[in-house]
Amino acid sequence: MSRALLIQLARLGDLVQSLPVLTSLHSVHPEQALDLLCPSPLVSLGELFPCVDRVYPWKGEKWHELATTKKTNCDQRLVQAKRYLSECAFPTYSLAYNLNNHPRGILAAHLLSDRVVGPGENGPLKPTLPAWAGYLRQIAQDRGKNRVHLTDAFCGLCQVLPPSDIPYLKAPEVQLPLELERIVNGQSSMIVGIVLGAGDADRRIPLSVWQDLIVACAERIPQCYLFIIGGEGEREAALALEHNLPAKYVNRVVNGCGRTSLPQLVGILNRCRWVVGSDTGPLHLGAMCGARVIGWYFSRARVHETGPYGIGHYVWQHESGQPRESRDDHGARTERSSSDHWPIMETVNLMREEQVDSIKAEWDLWTSHRDEWGAFYTRDDKPDEAVLRRKDTWAALSQLTNRDFQMEISR
Amino acid sequence: MCFLGNHQETNKVSVLKQNVSLLRRQNQALAAQILQVPGGTLAIQPAKSGMPTALVNSRYIHSAMILFREAERWAEQRIKDCQTGETIVVLGVGLLYHVQALRQKLSQDHVIMVVVPDLSEFADCVSARSLEGWGERVMWVAGSIVDMVARVIQQAKRVRILSYEPAVMVHHDTYEHFTLQLRDRLAQQLSGTLHIMVVGPIYGGSLPVARYVVNALEALGHRVSWVDHSPHEAGYRNLETIRDTRLRLTVQQRLSDTLGVISLAHVAEDPPDLVLALSQAPLSMAVLEQMRRKKVLTAMWFVENFRHLTYWQQMVTGYDFWFVMQQESCLDAFRKAGASHVSYLPLAADPAIHQPMTLTPQERYEFGAEVGFLGAGYRNRRQILPSLVGHGWTFKLWGNEWDNPGALVTVLQRGGARIDTPTSVKIFNATSININLHSYTGEGFDPEGDGVNPRTFELASCGAFQVVDARTLLPALFDESMMAVIKRPDELLSSVQTFLHEPARRLAMAESSRKRVLEAHTYEHRMKTLLGAVGLACPDRLGAILQGERHGESLISRSGACPELIPMLQQFPSTDRVELVDVAKTIRQKGPEAKLNREELLILMMDEYRQEKRDFL
Known part of the structure; x- marks a missing residue:
């Protein structure tokens, strides 16, 4: 049995958005075992992906140590690197799919397989990008009227079409911490996930905005509980948020920051009906766990490229990039009139399945859909011309790849 | 057993x-x-x-x-x-x-x-x-x-x-x-070369020493990155216009801290084998701790009197190595305060700068004198030097901080302006008897006077004759056949009188002192000693590099466990130091069509991680 490897060395959000391409690859090449190489902290999540055979950790800190330890000559470094790689016990791969257009991904692909698909497929030192990688780079640079979602572009990179059905992550059988278990699994009420943090500071939503949203949810959605999602780094912010809430709402909030592993988080997100947040890894994970997602996209986040993948999600896209309000020392904005500048009540209305005006101050509301070319977002449910052009984009980019893929596209 | x-x-x-x-x-x-x-x-x-x-x-x-x-x-x-x-x-x-x-x-x-x-x-x-x-x-x-x-x-x-x-x-x-x-x-025996980052002060007496250190290290073949903070002097001094003392000190400290972070950024961009700071370098404890976390070795050459400038007490555990210009009591004090490695390293001269020179008649006219003194107006000098005024010889006093010079007003040159290094060399060369009195804030000579000032070495290196006050560490550096040493202030006048009439003896003594400098007291000598000490304390890090173990030929001879590396190493001159970055560069130069083997890919992978700097600042 031949064996292929998919390499995704980027962050949580990118790994989550790699699930569809893994699903497609598995369905197109069912005879081929498919492994995943991802950053070591994300391995436990990769192990939940249904179509992946084995998950291998990429330990960046180990490579950094090998490269920077002061006591070794370059010959000793090389010996140690070879030893480390053999300790990793990678099998022989007939093919490596690389999703990362940076040297580490390209080099890892060539180290582990003679044949590479994706960035670096023409050689580890060749700057020429494959068609889909070039397309993604161009989109990142000029932000043109792109409508091919990143998740689907990953499929294009690997020369497969988006999967016919959207893959979801099921709740694994993991025990939650007792105090979370009671709240998450013990009640039939609606749980709303609040994704507090963001990897990049400019994508963080101010605490005052979260506070207003929580109050609005608690007041307007009876029986709802708000589960705060975040890592160790968000613990302090979550405590501050709890501290600032009016006392009567405190028992409606569950602080899960830094208290769950990734499999536990998947379990909790499977119980959430809605997840709200900026363009972050846990938001995408929520979508892949079957929750409906409402994203607040600002700064560099763009709905058409990285909106939550699937059907029935919403994204409030800020038109100028950065919502108003100044920041305090902790990166939180200080003004209290959040509702003037953020679509707080409108978000609550969406969760209440009420009619919402698609324009709010500087925000536009987009809704997700999906067809054979992947996911797309529309305003007022009307696909625009750019959405319709996706087929041409697929055809044009696929002409530059192998014949089987071209036939698949034309069919 | x-x-x-x-x-x-x-x-x-x-x-x-x-x-x-x-x-x-x-x-x-x-x-x-x-x-x-x-x-x-x-x-x-x-x-x-x-x-x-x-x-x-x-x-x-x-x-x-x-x-x-x-x-x-x-x-x-x-x-x-x-x-x-x-x-x-x-x-x-x-x-x-x-x-x-x-x-x-x-x-x-x-x-x-x-x-x-x-x-x-x-x-x-x-x-x-x-x-x-x-x-x-x-x-x-x-x-x-x-x-x-x-x-x-x-x-x-x-x-x-x-x-x-x-x-x-x-x-x-x-x-x-x-x-x-x-x-x-x-x-x-050192044959290997290091990358050394020299961090100097914003201004002050250790600034020229930083320049000499840079010159010496380069002359010894090391790669030197000089983090020169002197361009910030004008900005730093401009803060003196802030009248409120607390405010002024606070903003000066903030500027100094920022310069420390700038130094750290230079270290992150091009990591050195050793950071060598000169006294007053703006490296805070936080910056030094970050360097230690990043496994950067640090050394400080403290070219100050440890009894007068005492900030070293707060910094003593920050540096891996201390080099000081005083012995015993100084070494003890540093060890007691927590210094893990502290060594005596006297000052020196740079013979490329401090050298004998032929002056033009005009220069001889301007700078020439039978007796001269160049230095700042410390209390002991103000007290002792007037004894040289009003005799039959010409006496010129050079230097700054001579406000209210009293009897010295007639001999003070250029209105007490600061004298730069090239001018000072001309003055030394043009003066028959150069007086060298170590600074002291009390009267007379410093009763604890031990360390020898840079002026002693500079005058000797210029081949200039000097009368110097006695220091306990002087005899180990120069003997009395090389300069006139006076033990008490009242010996100054008689010493000048004696030597003024013995030009041949002065010339012979000055020549011997210059010879001694060239033999043992240049900044190159000091840097060899300093690196020898660091290498001896860190044999597996700097010691190995200094012994040439990272030369191409040495690496080839020890590549038994990794023969694939040999063809890559053979591309370098045998006595060039070869590091991962160098090998990676040659691999990349193979061009876009190159097919790389596993070892080349591994080297490129490590080089990618070597360049990672995200948590440095």
């Missing part, structure tokens, strides 16, 4: 005989000498376990309770740092429990040399404890310090010194001389 359980004379003789026989196989002379010395340095007595322990001056050298466990612990802690290819030189003899433990725990590839500074102590030891089973795998080094150093140099390329402190204390001075001589001998 054989061990003398009681102290009966017969047993003692038998153990001694056995040990001498063992030593004879390795070092006949030492074995013979052992039988000649009376012993008696160590007081041997049984420990609680019955095994012998030793005391000197009523102080135990080994535990009275757990001899072996204590020795094992000592050895275990030290072997963690020992690397393949190093020769271990043990200082401290006592009853050698520590050496026995070290020999048993350390791989047989390591050569262990034990320095024996005193045969009497060694005789006591070999009469009390058997060396059988381990002593034959130890090299015993005895004799004069010069001989012992030569023996170590002959045997070892890379030396790691391990000190057993309780026994070192018995012959502390001998061991210290041994270490200094070993350092200097090893420094003479």
Whole structure:
């Protein structure tokens, strides 16, 4: 049995958005075992992906140590690197799919397989990008009227079409911490996930905005509980948020920051009906766990490229990039009139399945859909011309790849 | 393991005989000498376990309770740092429990040399404890310090010194001389080159020293990155317009902190093997701690009087190495404050700058004088120098901080303006008798005057004659055939009177002083010494590089475990230092069509991670 490897060395959000391409690859090449190489902290999540055979950790800190330890000559470094790689016990791969257009991904692909698909497929030192990688780079640079979602572009990179059905992550059988278990699994009420943090500071939503949203949810959605999602780094912010809430709402909030592993988080997100947040890894994970997602996209986040993948999600896209309000020392904005500048009540209305005006101050509301070319977002449910052009984009980019893929596209 | 359980004379003789026989196989002379010395340095007595322990001056050298466990612990802690290819030189003899433990725990590839500074102590030891089973795998080094150093140099390329402190204390001075001589001998053999980042001050007396250090290191072939903060002087001084003292000090501190972070950014961009700071360099403890976290070695050459400038007390644990211009009391103070490595390193001169020169008539007219002094207006100088005014000779006073000069007003030049280095060299060359009085904020000469100022070396390097006040460390640097040394202020006038009429003697003395500078007191000499000390303390890091172990040819000769690297290394000149970054660069130069093998890919991968700097600042 031949064996292929998919390499995704980027962050949580990118790994989550790699699930569809893994699903497609598995369905197109069912005879081929498919492994995943991802950053070591994300391995436990990769192990939940249904179509992946084995998950291998990429330990960046180990490579950094090998490269920077002061006591070794370059010959000793090389010996140690070879030893480390053999300790990793990678099998022989007939093919490596690389999703990362940076040297580490390209080099890892060539180290582990003679044949590479994706960035670096023409050689580890060749700057020429494959068609889909070039397309993604161009989109990142000029932000043109792109409508091919990143998740689907990953499929294009690997020369497969988006999967016919959207893959979801099921709740694994993991025990939650007792105090979370009671709240998450013990009640039939609606749980709303609040994704507090963001990897990049400019994508963080101010605490005052979260506070207003929580109050609005608690007041307007009876029986709802708000589960705060975040890592160790968000613990302090979550405590501050709890501290600032009016006392009567405190028992409606569950602080899960830094208290769950990734499999536990998947379990909790499977119980959430809605997840709200900026363009972050846990938001995408929520979508892949079957929750409906409402994203607040600002700064560099763009709905058409990285909106939550699937059907029935919403994204409030800020038109100028950065919502108003100044920041305090902790990166939180200080003004209290959040509702003037953020679509707080409108978000609550969406969760209440009420009619919402698609324009709010500087925000536009987009809704997700999906067809054979992947996911797309529309305003007022009307696909625009750019959405319709996706087929041409697929055809044009696929002409530059192998014949089987071209036939698949034309069919 | 054989061990003398009681102290009966017969047993003692038998153990001694056995040990001498063992030593004879390795070092006949030492074995013979052992039988000649009376012993008696160590007081041997049984420990609680019955095994012998030793005391000197009523102080135990080994535990009275757990001899072996204590020795094992000592050895275990030290072997963690020992690397393949190093020769271990043990200082401290006592009853050698520590050496026995070290020999048993350390791989047989390591050569262990034990320095024996005193045969009497060694005789006591070999009469009390058997060396059988381990002593034959130890090299015993005895004799004069010069001989012992030569023996170590002959045997070892890379030396790691391990000190057993309780026994070192018995012959502390001998061991210290041994270490200094070993350092200097090893420094003479250095062939490897380092990347050294020199961090200078914003302004002040150590700024020119930073420049000389940069020149010297470059002349020695090292790659030097100079983080020059002097362009920020105008901005820093401009803050003096803030009248509120607290505000002013706060913003000055903030600016200084920012310059420290800028230094850190330079380190992150191009990581050096060593950061060498000069006194007043704006590196805060936070910056130094971050450098330590990032495994960057740091050294400070503190070219100030430690009694006058005391900020070193707050910084002492921040630097890995301290070099100071004063001895004993200064070294003690730094050690007590927590310095892990502190060494004496006197100032020097840069002969490319401080040199004899032919002056134009116009320069001779402007700068020339029979007697001259260049320096700032410290209290002792204001008190002593007026005695030279109003005699039959020309006297010129140069330098700044001479407000209200009193009797000196008639001799003060350029209105007390600051004199730059090129002008100072002309003044030294144009003056028959250069007065060199060390600064002191009291009256007369500093009663604790020990360290020698840079002016002494600079005048000597210019071939200029000087009358200098006595310093306790001066005789080790220059003798009285090279300069006139006065012990009291009232000797100044008579000394000038004497030498003014002896031009030939002045010329001869000045020439000898210049010769001495060129032989032993240039900044290149100092940098060799400094790097020798750092290399000796870090044999596996800087020591190995300085010994040339990262030269292309050396790497090729040791590439047995990785033969794939040899063709890559062969592309470099054999005596060039080759690092991962260099190999990676040649791989990338192969061009876009190149097919890379596994080893080349691994090197590129490590090079990608080498460039990672995200958590540096």
